[in-house]
Amino acid sequence: MTLLADRQATHGHEHEHHEGPTGLLKWMTSTDHKLIGMNYMVTSLVMFFLAGIMALLLRAQLASPHSSFLNFQQYNALFTMHGSLMLYLFAGPFAFGGLANFILPLQVGAPDMAFPRLNALSYWLYLSGSVTMLLGFLVSGGAAAYGWVAYAPLSSVQFSPGSAPDLWILGIALTGFSAIFTGVNLVTTTFYLRAPGLTMFRLPIFTWNMLVTAILILIAFPILTAAMVLLFADRHFGTHFYTTAGGGSPILYQNLFWFFGHPEVYILALPYFGIVSDVIPVFSRKPLFGYKGMVFATMSIAALSTGVWAHHMFTTGEVLLPFFSLLSLLIAVPTGIKFFNWIGTMWRGQLIFTTPMLFCIGFLLAFLMGGLTGVMLASPPIDFATHDTYFVVAHFHQVLFGTAVYAGFAGLYYWYPKFFGRMYRESLGKWHFWLMTVGFWVTFLPQYVLGLWGMPRRVASYPSDLGWQGLNIVSTIGAYLIGISFVFLLVNLWVSWRKPVLAGDNPWDAHTLEWFAASPPVHHNFERLPPIRSERPTWDFHHPDARTVAHGNGHRTLVGAGVGPESGNGDGSA
Amino acid sequence: MRIEALFLLGVAAFFGLVGIIYWFWGYEQGGTVMLVGTTLLGFVPGAYYFWWSRRMRPRPEDRPDASIEEGSGIIGSFPSSSIWPFVLGMGLFLMVLSIVFGLWLIAPGIALVLSSLIGVTAESRRGGTV
Numbered sequence: 001m002t003l004l005a006d007r008q009a010t011h012g013h014e015h016e017h018h019e020g021p022t023g024l025l026k027w028m029t030s031t032d033h034k035l036i037g038m039n040y041m042v043t044s045l046v047m048f049f050l051a052g053i054m055a056l057l058l059r060a061q062l063a064s065p066h067s068s069f070l071n072f073q074q075y076n077a078l079f080t081m082h083g084s085l086m087l088y089l090f091a092g093p094f095a096f097g098g099l100a101n102f103i104l105p106l107q108v109g110a111p112d113m114a115f116p117r118l119n120a121l122s123y124w125l126y127l128s129g130s131v132t133m134l135l136g137f138l139v140s141g142g143a144a145a146y147g148w149v150a151y152a153p154l155s156s157v158q159f160s161p162g163s164a165p166d167l168w169i170l171g172i173a174l175t176g177f178s179a180i181f182t183g184v185n186l187v188t189t190t191f192y193l194r195a196p197g198l199t200m201f202r203l204p205i206f207t208w209n210m211l212v213t214a215i216l217i218l219i220a221f222p223i224l225t226a227a228m229v230l231l232f233a234d235r236h237f238g239t240h241f242y243t244t245a246g247g248g249s250p251i252l253y254q255n256l257f258w259f260f261g262h263p264e265v266y267i268l269a270l271p272y273f274g275i276v277s278d279v280i281p282v283f284s285r286k287p288l289f290g291y292k293g294m295v296f297a298t299m300s301i302a303a304l305s306t307g308v309w310a311h312h313m314f315t316t317g318e319v320l321l322p323f324f325s326l327l328s329l330l331i332a333v334p335t336g337i338k339f340f341n342w343i344g345t346m347w348r349g350q351l352i353f354t355t356p357m358l359f360c361i362g363f364l365l366a367f368l369m370g371g372l373t374g375v376m377l378a379s380p381p382i383d384f385a386t387h388d389t390y391f392v393v394a395h396f397h398q399v400l401f402g403t404a405v406y407a408g409f410a411g412l413y414y415w416y417p418k419f420f421g422r423m424y425r426e427s428l429g430k431w432h433f434w435l436m437t438v439g440f441w442v443t444f445l446p447q448y449v450l451g452l453w454g455m456p457r458r459v460a461s462y463p464s465d466l467g468w469q470g471l472n473i474v475s476t477i478g479a480y481l482i483g484i485s486f487v488f489l490l491v492n493l494w495v496s497w498r499k500p501v502l503a504g505d506n507p508w509d510a511h512t513l514e515w516f517a518a519s520p521p522v523h524h525n526f527e528r529l530p531p532i533r534s535e536r537p538t539w540d541f542h543h544p545d546a547r548t549v550a551h552g553n554g555h556r557t558l559v560g561a562g563v564g565p566e567s568g569n570g571d572g573s574a
Numbered sequence: 575m576r577i578e579a580l581f582l583l584g585v586a587a588f589f590g591l592v593g594i595i596y597w598f599w600g601y602e603q604g605g606t607v608m609l610v611g612t613t614l615l616g617f618v619p620g621a622y623y624f625w626w627s628r629r630m631r632p633r634p635e636d637r638p639d640a641s642i643e644e645g646s647g648i649i650g651s652f653p654s655s656s657i658w659p660f661v662l663g664m665g666l667f668l669m670v671l672s673i674v675f676g677l678w679l680i681a682p683g684i685a686l687v688l689s690s691l692i693g694v695t696a697e698s699r700r701g702g703t704v
Contacts, residue, residue: 021655029655112652117659117694124663132670139674163674170670191578196634196645200577215585219612255604299581303588306612307596310605320600524652529642 031116034521036123037102038419041412043127044094049486050134051085054078056483059443059476065464075460076145077164081136083148084168087268088175089130091404095271096182096217097126099411100210102419104186106514107207109195109532111524114188122181129174136164136171144168147458149261150231152242152253157235166235169228176225183217186210195513197532201295204512204535205288208295209274212302216263216270219306224260227253251318258309266305268400270298272407273338276360279414280342281536282510283357284349290341291535297334297341304331314383321380328378335371339364354508355429359410362437363402370398373448388458391451394444401440409489416496417503421519424492432488439481446471446478511536575636579623585616656697662690 021029030036058078061069070078105113113119136143141162146154155165190203190211203211231253233239240246242253281288288294308327310319342364351357373395376382386392409432416424450471455462462468506515516538517525530541540546593609596602634640665686672679 026655028660029657031653031656031659111649114650116652117656120656120659121663124660125666128663128667128670132667166674170673174666174670193649194635196640196642197638198635199638200581200636202638215616219615223608252604255602256608259605259608299584303585306589307592307609320596320602323596323599523654531642533638 031112031120032523033101033105033113033116033119036119037098037100039123040093040101040126041098043123043130044090044098047085047089047130048094051082051090052483052486054082054085056479058082059479061460062462062472063469063476064472065469066461070460072460073142073145076147076458077137077143079458080145080147080168081133081143084133084144084172086400086404087148087264088172089126089133091268091400091408092179092264093126093175094404094408095268096179096186096210096213097122099275099408099415100186100206100213100271101182103415103514104207104210105189105193106418106517106521106525107204107512108190108193109198109513109526109529110189110193111526113185114193115185118181119185122178122185125174125178125181129171129176129178131171132167132174133171136167139163139167149257151257152231152234152250155231155235156243166232169232169235173225173228176221176228179217179221180225183214183221186214187218190214195529195532198513198537201292202532202535204274205277205291205294205298206271206274206512209270209277209298212298213267213270216267216302216306220260220263220267223256224264227256227260230256251313251316254313254316255310258312259306261312262309263302263306265396265399266302269403270302272363272403272411273298275407275411275414276342276363277338278512279356279360279410280345282414282508283352283354283360284346285352286345286349287511287536288341289344289347290337293337294341297337300334301331301338304334311378311383314380315387325378325380329375331378332371332375339368354413355424355426355433356410356414358430358433359406359413362433362440363406363410366398366402366406366440370395370400370402374399386451388456389451390447390455390457393457394447394451397447398444401444405436414508415514417507418514418517418519418521420496420500421503422496422500423503423507424496428488428492428495432485432492435485435488436482439478439483439485442478443475443482444478446475450475506538506542509539509542511539513537516541575623575627575630575633577636579620579627582616582620583624584620586613586620587616589613589616653697656694658690658694658697661686661693665690 027035027039057070058075061067061075101113101119105111139162141164144150144160144165144167146160146165150165150168153159157165190207194203230239230241234242234248240248242248242250244250277288277294304327308324308331311324311328313319314321314324342360373391377386377392377395413424413429416422450468453466453468455466455468462472503519505517505519507519508515512535513529513532514521516530518527530537534540589609589612593606593613596609597606634644665683665688668679668683668686672683
């Protein structure tokens with residue numbers, strides 16, 4: 001056993017007996033990354049449930065051809081707010097505001113985020129942006145109804161009058177600033193607050209992916225905010241950036257929006273890839289297969305994703321088809337590397353099918369299906385035929401449900417013992433998984449077929465003589481199964497709150513540094529740190545005699561020549 | 575520091591290359607401007623880090639053989655709690671709402687923003703908490 005180095009001297013003041021405000025005042029004044037991360041997670045889960053309820057209303061409308069359950073304006077407002085809440089207020093903030101805020105400083109061995117007060121400001125801007133957007137439901141005329149992309153000229157004051165569109169635009173601007181501040185915080189924390197010995201190529205993959213995500217945020221969100229300011233000016237100050245009448249161009253809006261919008265897709269995907277890359281090795285009892293390949297695949301995906309924005313605009317006829325098609329197809333290569341490495345990690349491992357592991361496997365299947373149809377859509381001839389049909393709807397729901405929901409809840413279950421120091425109930429978690437999985441495939445597979453039959457997206461009503469009703473009913477049933485599955489999550493949280501089962505600091509025998517801290521972590525996180533000699537310091541500390549060689553472990557050799565199932569990962573540098 | 579610098583310079587190199595290809599293939603202005611901006615986003619901090627990385631000794635977190643003791647000492651100041659981010663956030667919230675719900679809201683908004691700027695400056699100079 002190696003003796004632990006004492007890191008007490010690191011902090012200028014005592015953290016054993018931290019005393020601060022309590023109750024509401026604590027919630028308002030805390031700059032602790034753990035509390036802020038928890039605030040982010042709770043708020044974004046509320047947004048997720050609100051948006052999910054909206055989705056159920058939309059599916060109820062579509063279950064019959066000429067449904068009068070919702071009127072057209074209500075339907076348009078609901079699908080707009082469903083998309084906006086899910087994409088702007090749930091999937092992104094849940095990852096980079098919630099999980100990353102809580103976990104990333106722990107994974108790098110830092111006492112807090114680099115700029116704690118900026119971090120708190122991010123949360124307040126996120127909360128006020130969310131409230132601003134939701135206020136649209138309360139003003140006259142109802143919420144914004146131009147789709148989550150707010151294309152000009154539909155979003156102009158002529159076609160979308162009232163104050164709800166303004167609230168939507170201002171809400172996006174506020175949450176945009178919140179995301180930028182969080183991005184700055186994540187980059188600085190990763191660059192400057194790592195523990196000694198934790199070199200860049202020993203960082204957990206989740207931290208790497210959050211770093212790359214933060215760079216994508218810094219690339220994408222300022223452009224979104226700029227586009228929103230110009231849109232607001234068009235609506236109220238008489239400018240003509242996006243209107244042809246004054247010499248502007250609606251295509252400019254699409255260019256600006258998608259230069260944000262496509263990196264945004266990967267801002268919503270890469271953190272979740274990181275969660276999966278952290279969870280699968282732990283429950284395969286192996287180091288990650290191909291660590292460096294994983295890091296470079298993340299970077300390549302991020303880089304390529306910023307060069308493909310106009311593949312959402314193929315049918316405008318205003319874009320460079322071969323350029324955007326080529327780069328879009330290329331993304332399949334690093335994504336394929338990731339799949340290869342995830343499967344390689346599980347290969348001959350001792351798999352333990354806990355709830356987080358099941359969610360990761362569910363992610364692999366969902367994202368594979370979504371990714372393959374994405375490759376199809378990257379080809380302009382297919383895109384011309386399926387653009388704005390349910391085929392596209394099914395594609396991006398499989399991608400985003402795979403990442404934000406499957407992998408997101410894998411992360412929630414995986415780190416739940418770290419957040420609260422207590423276990424969730426495994427059986428309820430598995431009920432959640434299986435019911436959600438059935439619901440997921442039943443919801444979205446019929447939508448591919450409907451899309452190929454020609455059913456357009458964003459319609460509240462369809463003719464009854466086209467034979468679309470049967471598959472729409474199937475899809476609606478699936479959506480309600482997904483909705484019911486989340487009751488199991490809530491019951492699980494309730495049960496573990498009322499009847500706690502203590503988890504201990506490291507219930508999974510996990511690899512990375514956050515599992516070395518107490519559960520829940522103390523103020524300023526670490527009383528002590530283990531020596532860091534590989535990408536999985538906690539595991540090394542608890543298994544000093546192990547034969548495995550993790551990546552970056554230059555100080556331990558493989559004992560014996562036998563290459564057992566649990567031996568190295570191929571590019572270990574022993 | 576070197577890996578961090580190369581990471582950011584890699585961002586600049588990739589988007590510089592893509593920007594050049596994009597401009598000479600499509601002559602589309604909007605996208606090219608955004609790609610140039612992205613190149614600068616990587617180049618400016620990346621060049622600064624690279625310049626420093628050649629003039630400083632590797633930090634403990636850059637060396638694979640560093641021990642935990644080498645990281646001891648003051649590594650930063652981390653305020654435990656502060657009311658001012660909340661005040662600033664609510665001030666900005668009111669200022670944004672004033673655009674829709676009436677300009678009178680801008681007065682309390684600006685008051686909150688200014689008081690938070692004063693408050694956070696004073697708090698930093700004290701170096702303490704609330």
